[in-house]
Amino acid sequence: MKMQSARQHWHELTNTNRLCQFIDVILRSYGQVMLQNNPLSGLIFLVGVILGGYSAGKPQIGLACLLAVISANVVAYLYQLNHKAWQQGIYGFNACLIGIALPTFCENSLYLWCSIVLATILSVFITQAFNTILQQWCLPCLTTPFVLTTWLFLLATPSLSALTLQPPATSGAQFSSYSLLHLVPDSILGIAEVFLFNSTLAGIIFLAGLAVNSLKIAIYALAGSVLAIGIALLYGGQITIISLGLYSFNAILTAITLATFSSNQDVKTSFYIVFGIILTVFTQAALTTLLKPFAIPVLTMPFILVSWLWLSFNQTLNQR
Amino acid sequence: MKMQSARQHWHELTNTNRLCQFIDVILRSYGQVMLQNNPLSGLIFLVGVILGGYSAGKPQIGLACLLAVISANVVAYLYQLNHKAWQQGIYGFNACLIGIALPTFCENSLYLWCSIVLATILSVFITQAFNTILQQWCLPCLTTPFVLTTWLFLLATPSLSALTLQPPATSGAQFSSYSLLHLVPDSILGIAEVFLFNSTLAGIIFLAGLAVNSLKIAIYALAGSVLAIGIALLYGGQITIISLGLYSFNAILTAITLATFSSNQDVKTSFYIVFGIILTVFTQAALTTLLKPFAIPVLTMPFILVSWLWLSFNQTLNQR
């Protein structure tokens, strides 16, 4: 009841006060990283990002992420792009991920901060251009702007050497067998990895952010993560990588997206959501091999490819 | 006359008996691998696949291929996809190739058989999704589902190590000069390579399968193969590779496809079919270089790229 009235109060404020409206857009941009068009989810995700940055020993990530989201939304506002999409945080969620990814992969420097601003502005242009191009097939651009922009800057570093890459962190423990006791904590770690963090606490916060908007989606996310770990274990994936949740984060996004976009709730739909999660695990493994010669991470590309495939397929079912 | 009446009898049976209809769809799925919508061609191809598997020392290929075609068509039927396309074997021919490719490239294991079923179901979804996407330009998806799915599983093997790759077979003889006496047998070997087999007998069977449906197409296939060998020899291709028919199989598919889709029979059309075959040889060589760092075979990708280009070009000619 209190929650309800607080929400209504905030809604009225955003309609009358322009600063509140802008804050609302910023929070929804955070929320949209996991497809939640809800400022409270966004606020919780923001807290998770700040904490995640601290636990990774890079407190600047929280600030970089906020700067990225603000500059993306300012640019989208100035260019008067689709206003409704802007209000829902559509122009900000890719910037949010860029603001975490670039400081995670690159050393801190003035060049890094310049690159973050450049990259976030670029992500707005890519979002707009891709939405136009994909409109033909009624497909959303998802996190393509984030993936392409981050790859662009990482791939440019060998030639434009002012931006320097962080040496990759050596993962501590090496496991030879997997204990099922780790299944739930590792699945939660997978949720943290959606925002590129390796922290169970951050994972719990992100899960809470999902749950305040939709308990169903929170359950889908966790189930997707558990299923992905199971498939990777069965098919002989490396246990160290599985334990870090690196097979899970794309599967979680696939699960959320397919559950959000599927109108039907029948057996066939459930079957192909499960199938989509299995496919995400294989795509993750395949893209890892493909990107190895270029030394760039797969980011959320597996989720994008699988979701586009499933959404195209789903359309043809609904057309009949 | 007898042939005619047998065909009519079968046609009546497929209309009344559901099992016969399903068998008809299975056979047409085999036929569609070389674009022949004909159950008799399909039956002959099926025999060729079984024999090819035996001659390659892998008798399980025949069974794997049949399992793949059946499961693809069952899934397409359950999801009630385009019924007319289903009847013509459109949802099955990619599965047929997957059912040959995976046991050829991977070691026999329970994981292999699971992967075959997963991959064939996936190929149905990709077929449907790609047909929707490519509809905008009136292009067929050809063998893209086969190529993408096979690459996916092969690329996933280093990470998901339960599925293990076969060590590549060392080709026996190394030739330093080419005898023209080999031109016809090598061209027939090229036809066998469409189904990934290295057996002249299988090649003859597949050629017969083409001929029972259309003598013209059989001649086009053989001529395409001869021409591709000629171009590869002229441009300094490696003779061992040429002799295995590895420059021919894509050229054969290009020749069949362009001959099938071209309505006109004038000089300009003939010229660009020849040009398409030449281009296929170059694309085969270029893709071999591109895929080398990833250690995956080109499969039928050269044929797909060239055919899409030619079909798009052809459309603009017909629009006028």
Added chain:
Amino acid sequence: MKMQSARQHWHELTNTNRLCQFIDVILRSYGQVMLQNNPLSGLIFLVGVILGGYSAGKPQIGLACLLAVISANVVAYLYQLNHKAWQQGIYGFNACLIGIALPTFCENSLYLWCSIVLATILSVFITQAFNTILQQWCLPCLTTPFVLTTWLFLLATPSLSALTLQPPATSGAQFSSYSLLHLVPDSILGIAEVFLFNSTLAGIIFLAGLAVNSLKIAIYALAGSVLAIGIALLYGGQITIISLGLYSFNAILTAITLATFSSNQDVKTSFYIVFGIILTVFTQAALTTLLKPFAIPVLTMPFILVSWLWLSFNQTLNQR
């Protein structure tokens, strides 16, 4: 006044004399390499190409380029493709670049000349097919046919060894610091690099060719080149590469294209042209990393990708 009457005289001649019309198309094909639909610009570019070939120690380039442009336009004429586009040189400018690129990268031989003719015919088909495909989004194919065709032949060389690659020229001087005195000559070198030449004289001629059609575009080209050098210097690009104009040529094409296609002249448009040039430099660096395992040059791909992005974005602005 004299210029005006000469132009009018030429225009009348092209309407009455078929040979003059064909010469006009050939010249405009040269002009279109930098988007100038003007036979005089084209004539100046032709002179620049011949001189550039001599200064590179490969006088055959001038002839190869002319042969390429002629054969492309003959094929486009025979296949009766879009007549208006043909008259504007749209079917010839990719052939012009192929006619320079192949003799630059490959050793002189009969195979080279065969490949040039094959490649130019192919570029006409690709131009037509891509224009059909890209029509959906009102995007031009730009220099994609040149890039794809050149990559095709370069990638095919390891397998089809009759066409042999030139060993890459070792660049002479290695610089450790950059003198601003070199900024203007290096920017002009960048203009020469659009036609793959490393000659200041050729650069001045190409700049003059731009200026006779549009002084504004010539200034944009030079400014784009200067800006690209500045960005590359700031971000720690290798000075030897910057001095050769290798960060400039794509930026120049981006500047010309965006200035040509943008109808508005406001601050927002200027801002995103500048942003487009910055992005071109980063894309150049990123593609260099991506193409390294395949040992092929980026050619004008960075310009194509950035221009498509900007033109798609621009459309959505104009739609409102």
